[in-house]
Amino acid sequence: MTTPEPLRVAVIGAGPAGIYAADALTRQSREEVAVDIVDRLPTPYGLVRYGVAPDHLKIKGVARSLREVLERPGVRFVGGVEFGRHLTREGLARAYHAVVFATGASVDRRMGVPGEDLPGSVAATDFVNWYCGHPDSEVESFLLDSEEVAVVGAGNVALDVVRILAKSADELHRTDVPQPMLDVLAASKIRRIALLARRGPLQAKFTAPELRDLGRLDNAEVRVRPEQVDVDPNGSAVLGAARAARTNLKILSEWAARPARDLPRSIELRFWARPVAVLGGERTAGLQVEETELDGEGRLRGTGAFDTVEAGMVFRSIGYAGIPLPGVPFDEDTRTVPHSEGRVLGTDGGVRPGDYVAGWVKRGATGVIGTNKSDAAATVRSLLDDAGELRAAAPSGGLEPVEDVLRGSGAEVAYYGDWLSIDAAEAELGAALGRGERVKLRSWSDMYGAIGR
Ligand code: NAP
Numbered sequence: 001m002t003t004p005e006p007l008r009v010a011v012i013g014a015g016p017a018g019i020y021a022a023d024a025l026t027r028q029s030r031e032e033v034a035v036d037i038v039d040r041l042p043t044p045y046g047l048v049r050y051g052v053a054p055d056h057l058k059i060k061g062v063a064r065s066l067r068e069v070l071e072r073p074g075v076r077f078v079g080g081v082e083f084g085r086h087l088t089r090e091g092l093a094r095a096y097h098a099v100v101f102a103t104g105a106s107v108d109r110r111m112g113v114p115g116e117d118l119p120g121s122v123a124a125t126d127f128v129n130w131y132c133g134h135p136d137s138e139v140e141s142f143l144l145d146s147e148e149v150a151v152v153g154a155g156n157v158a159l160d161v162v163r164i165l166a167k168s169a170d171e172l173h174r175t176d177v178p179q180p181m182l183d184v185l186a187a188s189k190i191r192r193i194a195l196l197a198r199r200g201p202l203q204a205k206f207t208a209p210e211l212r213d214l215g216r217l218d219n220a221e222v223r224v225r226p227e228q229v230d231v232d233p234n235g236s237a238v239l240g241a242a243r244a245a246r247t248n249l250k251i252l253s254e255w256a257a258r259p260a261r262d263l264p265r266s267i268e269l270r271f272w273a274r275p276v277a278v279l280g281g282e283r284t285a286g287l288q289v290e291e292t293e294l295d296g297e298g299r300l301r302g303t304g305a306f307d308t309v310e311a312g313m314v315f316r317s318i319g320y321a322g323i324p325l326p327g328v329p330f331d332e333d334t335r336t337v338p339h340s341e342g343r344v345l346g347t348d349g350g351v352r353p354g355d356y357v358a359g360w361v362k363r364g365a366t367g368v369i370g371t372n373k374s375d376a377a378a379t380v381r382s383l384l385d386d387a388g389e390l391r392a393a394a395p396s397g398g399l400e401p402v403e404d405v406l407r408g409s410g411a412e413v414a415y416y417g418d419w420l421s422i423d424a425a426e427a428e429l430g431a432a433l434g435r436g437e438r439v440k441l442r443s444w445s446d447m448y449g450a451i452g453r
Contacts, residue, residue: 004032004391005398005399006031006032006033006034006074007031007032007033007034007097007098007387007390007391008033008034008036008095008096008097008098008399009025009033009034009035009036009096009097009098009099009100009383010035010036010038010092010095010096010098010099010100010402011025011035011036011037011038011099011100011102011358012038012039012083012099012100012101012102012103012325013037013038013039013046013101013102013103013104013359013361014037014038014039014041014043014044014045014046014077014079015045015046015047015048015102015104015359015372016045016046016047016048016062016066016359016369016372016373017046017102017104017358017359017360017361017362017372017375017376018037018039018046018100018102018358018359018376019037019044019045019066019069019070020069020358020359020372020373020375020376020377021035021100021102021358021376021379021380022035022037022069022070022072022075023069023072023373023376024376024377024379024380024381025380025383025384026069026072026073026074026075028380028384030384030387031384031387032074033074034074034076035074035075035076036076036078036095036096036402037070037075037076037077037078038078038079038081038083038087038402039077039078039079039080039081040079040080040081040082040083040085041079041080041135042079042080042412042414042418042419042422042447042448042451043079043414043419043422043447044066044070044077044079044416044419045063045066046104047104047369048060048062048063048066048369049063049132050128050129050132050133050134051128051132052132052369053128053131053160053163053164054131054132054164054172054175054176054177055163055164055167055171055172055175056160057175059369062369070416071416076415076416077414077415077416077419078402078413078415079413079414079415079418079419080411080412080413080414081406081409081411081413082411083101083103083325083326084325084326084327085409086406086409086410086411087402087405087406087409087411088326088327089326089327089328089355091405091406092405093354093395094395094399094400094404094405095399095400095401095402095404095405096354096399096402097354097387097390097391097393097394097399098354098355098356098383098386098390099354099355099356100356100357100358100376100379100380100383101325101328101337101344101355101356101357101358101361102357102358102359102361102362102376103322103323103325103359103361104320104322104359104360104361105320105321105322105323105335105360105361105364105365106125106320106322106323107123107125107320107321107322107323108123108124108125108126108316108318108319108320108321109316109318109319109320109321110316111152111275111316111318113275113276113277113278114277114278115277115278115279115280115284116278116316118278118280118283118284119282119283119284120146120280120283120284120312120313120314121278121284121313121314121316122142122313122314122315122316123315123316124151124153124157124158124161124315124316124317125157125320126141127142127161127315128157128160128161130142130181131164131177131181131185132177132440133176133177133178133181133440133441133442134442135442135443135444135447137442139180139181139184139442142181142184143184144165144184144185144187144188144189144190144313145189145312146189146190146311146312146313147189147190147191147192147312148190148191148192148193148194148309148310148311148312149165149190149192149193149194149311149312149313149314149315150193150194150195150196150287150309150311150313150314150315151165151193151194151195151196151314151315151317152196152198152275152287152314152315152316152317152318153195153196153197153316153317153318153319154195154197154198154199154203154204154205154206154271155204155205155206155317155318155319156205156206156207156210157317157320158195158315158317159195159206159210159211159213159214160210161315161317162193162195162214162267163213163214163217164185165188165190165193166190166193166214166217166219166220166265166267167185167217167218167219167220168218168219168264169182169185169186170218171217171218171219172185173435173436174435174436175435175436176426176430176436176437176438176439176440177439177440178439178440178441178442179433179439180442181442190265191264191265191266192265192266192268193220193265193266193267193268194267194268194270194309194311195267195268195269195270196270196273196274196275196287196289196309197269197270197271197272197273198272198273198274198275198292198300199271199272199292199294199300200228200231200271200272200294201228201229201231201245201248201249201252201271202231202237202238202241202245202246202248202249203245204245204248204271206248207244207368208244208247208248208251211248211251211252212251214267215251215254215255217263217265218263219263219264219265220263220264220265220266220267221260221261221262221263221265221266221267222255222266222267222268222269223255223260223266223267223268223269224252224253224255224256224268224269225256225268225270225271226256226257228252228256228270228271228272229249229252229253229256231249252269255269270309272291272292272293273289273290273291273292273307273309274289274290274292274300274302275287275288275289275314275316276288276289276290276306278314279308283312284311284312284313284314285310285311285312286308286309286310286311287308287309287311287314288306288307288308288309289306289307289308289309290302290303290304290305290306290307291303291305291306291307319365320360320365321335321365322335322336322337322360322361322364322365323335325337325361328344328355329344329345329346329347329352334364335364336357336360336361336362336363336364337357337361337362339356339357339362341378341379341381341382342356342357342358342362342378342379342380342381342382342383343355343356343382343386344356344357353386353389353390353393354390354393356379356382356383357379358372358375358376358379358380359372359375359376360372362375362379363375412448412453414448414451418451421450421451421452422441422447422450422451423438424450425441425446425450426438426439426440426441426450429441
């Protein structure tokens with residue numbers, strides 16, 4: 001009796017969702033599975049590496065458990081390969097029985113207000129990529145030469161952006177921020193940061209540990225307008241709110257009551273202000289906001305009262321959106337791939353055999369890293385249920401190694417061992433600069449240089 005060939009699966013995207021999909025695929029005994037995790041970067045971990053704030057070392061520690069999956073028999077990391085550029089859906093069908101798309105949500109949402117494209121009005125996603133040392137970022141993209149800046153949005157990414165802008169160079173010294181970016185942050189002229197939330201403290205999307213971090217900075221004072229947190233504790237707004245929202249209100253109320261400290265920077269958390277226009281001539285000079293309130297049904301409405309927030313830079317941090325993948329259905333409204341239990345649906349609403357989806361590109365940019373674990377496991381259950389049909393649909397001559405498919409594509413494939421070379425070079429750089437566990441290599445050439453190419 002011959003043992004059947006393993007079920008060959010390509011996971012596109014080596015972020016948490018992709019790696020958790022590989023984990024679920026190889027931690028079961030129903031099917032023998034061989035997984036290639038394909039990524040356009042020569043480095044794994046996606047947003048854990050290029051999204052989680054560099055000072056959130058505990059969250060970054062998730063990489064250790066993800067690493068264990070990459071080192072598991074049956075799992076390969078195939079970096080330096082971009083879906084749509086080096087590899088098409090047709091090419092993947094020559095090498096794999098199934099594909100799990102886990103490409104995340106990598107672009108910013110737009111405010112849709114006049115002046116949004118003025119120089120100095122920027123996407124938080126670009127700033128996050130920049131301080132995380134994403135190789136597509138340029139050092140010169142951010143100068144931080146204004147005393148006043150505004151951050152729009154009341155989510156955890158906005159908190160990350162505010163915290164990184166507010167911290168001193170000393171506070172960031174032991175992070176992995178690339179040295180040229182750290183030099184820009186150290187020379188920052190920023191003194192006042194306004195975080196603008198279009199709804200109230202009870203509607204903010206912050207999670208409590210992330211919000212609390214803001215109150216513990218050495219270099220910046222947090223200010224909250226007392227009247228904005230003066231909410232009746234026995235009123236329906238508070239009693240009807242989720243526990244997390246009530247915790248946020250408690251933290252904000254403590255800050256509103258705290259005596260002001262004299263620190264080099266200040267952060268004002270301002271609620272009930274929605275962006276109306278980015279103001280300025282040649283570059284951003286301010287943000288016009290309209291004050292807001294909730295109507296009787298809890299819907300947001302403007303009060304007709306306007307105000308101007310002075311700001312030489314405006315960071316919009318109002319959520320991430322997925323980008324369409326060539327040849328894969330995409331819902332422009334939700335910015336996700338349509339699916340049923342992780343099986344990709346075609347434009348006719350029918351299942352596209354062999355195509356699956358996991359993570360943010362499946363459900364939108366919500367939840368914490370761990371949310372992707374159950375999300376990916378659900379997709380993998382569907383995939384394993386389909387194993388018989390997937391095997392039956394394979395090319396009659398058998399599957400080819402992906403390396404054959406990639407021949408002539410121009411891809412500079414980086415395997416797990418190559419990533420370990422980059423990893424070691426970053427650790428060496430961290431030690432040489434006397435900084436921390438690692439300092440990131442920030443360009444494609446530096447990374448491929450560390451691999452010896
Ligand atoms: P988010 O949590 O969805 O927050 C987006 C914010 O933008 C909301 O406050 C939203 O307000 C506001 N907004 C949306 N459209 C707006 C507009 N046109 N004008 C003004 N404000 C607008 O998104 P995120 O901060 O990008 O985070 C994405 C996910 O990553 C979240 O699940 C987050 O928790 C997670 N994350 C976690 C961590 C961590 O755990 N440390 C760190 C970073 C990110 P409304 O509520 O009124 O729509």
